[in-house]
Amino acid sequence: MSDGYVWFEGIPFPLVDYTPEHLRAMQNFVFKDEDVLTVSFPKSGTNWLIEILCLIYSKGDPTWVQSVPIWERSPWVENTRGYQILKDKEGPRLITSHVPIHLFPKSIFKSKTKVIYLIRNPRDILVSGYFFWIISRFVKRPESLEQYFEWFIQGHVAFGSWFDHTRGWMSMRGQENVLIVSYEELKQDTRSAVLKICHFLGKTLEPEELSSLLTHSSFQVMKENKMSNYTLLRGWLIEDKNGSLMRKGISGDWKNHFTVAQAEAFDRIFREKMADLPPELFPWE
Ligand SMILES: Nc1ncnc2c1ncn2[C@@H]1O[C@H](COP(=O)(O)O)[C@@H](OP(=O)(O)O)[C@H]1O
């Protein structure tokens, strides 16, 4: 451990619950065809998508999401606690990860595991990350948004460069077992996005099940649900006694925080780094 991160293969990982030994061992994790994997860069809306997946699997019944912490329902394969839960779990598993594709268990490429890659405007990810890391004990704490902006551009943040992460996982797009979902489409029309996810998973919901899912995965209800809002982790992961994962839950908050110069610099860097990818992949651009 150094520099406020656990470093593994040149990528900074969070301090709590991550070790180089585990990250190496995790690379031999065996995915099964019936697993469903959520992958994202942190602060993309990962927990929102997990809540939706849990409610799809429970057919809109909120009992599971109200009684089991979200990180036990769809554990992160790369942290030690998540891995312990997953390795002994029978049957179809919901699994989460933030790991860049080049460090991911190779078994994923041989399995028919359904993979959902969640994307979000990196400007909003940056702002969301800044406000989360300053209340948490998880990673090196930035002193200002200005400082965090520089770290983010350099990839000196948890799980490395957003640009590399996105380019890496986007290379799987078009495969039958891979679905790309954006935070922005979830925000704009949650119902349609949920139906798209159901179709991908081969699941159907009755109208009242869908309606219950939409209620229980809404920002306000998740904010009040202690099994989903991370308030159970106060004192461990979250230092602030009022801290929560659920901050604003909107698209475009970056406009309230970036200076004009930062916005212009980000546009330029985005164009440089993502130039060869079709712009329609990024609905916020
Ligand atoms: N039901 C929901 N609706 C909208 N946004 C949600 C949400 N649940 C979580 N989020 C937002 O997703 C972000 C956290 O992402 P992750 O789960 O990947 O850590 C936070 O963004 P903000 O900080 O912009 O509010 C959080 O508010």
Ligand SMILES: CCc1ccc(OS(=O)(=O)O)cc1
């Ligand atoms: C405890 C489960 C957990 C919490 C936070 C994680 O990472 S991040 O905050 O999304 O970067 C991962 C797993």
